[in-house]
């Protein structure tokens with residue numbers, strides 16, 4: 001059996017359910033506790049920004065000693081827990097910010113075109129972060145699928161531009177930044193190989209980390225979208241029979257006892 005050295009979990013819909021029904025993931029915290037000396041390094045790999053994850057850790061009353069050693073936030077930034085506080089990882093976050101500033105200049109016209117198309121052809125809302133156009137919130141899953149098809153066609157002309165989708169939310173990004181890239185960077189820093197890495201997620205934005213070449217131990221809870229279930233099954237992973245925390249722990253139990 002290959003012990004799990006690094007554990008990358010999505011947050012909403014994977015580690016916990018969805019707001020307003022989120023509960024402390026006690027079964028997962030118990031699993032970590034039971035790992036004893038084999039306790040893996042835990043990383044939350046989420047689309048939420050760091051302040052939002054901190055708010056959730058506190059509101060859900062996850063004990064400080066159990067907080068993840070690493071958080072990848074906004075599907076691009078990385079933070080390391082040091083002395084009870086999350087510090088931005090350098091030079092990763094600075095390079096990430098620079099890449100996105102450069103991208104915003106390069107795709108200025110594409111962004112204007114997207115805003116125009118969205119306004120004309122959808123009921124979606126354009127989203128802004130620090131006054132910059134950052135994404136779109138569709139009014140339904142069907143509309144989000146239509147927006148995906150539109151963007152796929154447009155991106156052929158802008159090779160650095162990509163998008164992370166979570167349910168009806170889209171966030172534009174540089175193609176080099178996603179959950180898989182963040183996980184690979186943390187692997188490098190903690191000295192964990194893909195063979196020693198477990199990754200679990202439920203939606204489109206998790207797909208870049210749910211790849212056998214990124215993490216050999218793949219999983220998703222039963223509530224994952226069909227595309228994620230297919231990716232996990234295709235990568236030899238475990239599609240759990242339960243939702244959220246229970247599904248995550250089910251997969252961890254299977255991988256940590258496999259071959260024993």
Ligand SMILES: [Mg+2]
Pocket residue numbers: 010011012013014201202203
């Ligand atoms: Mg999720």
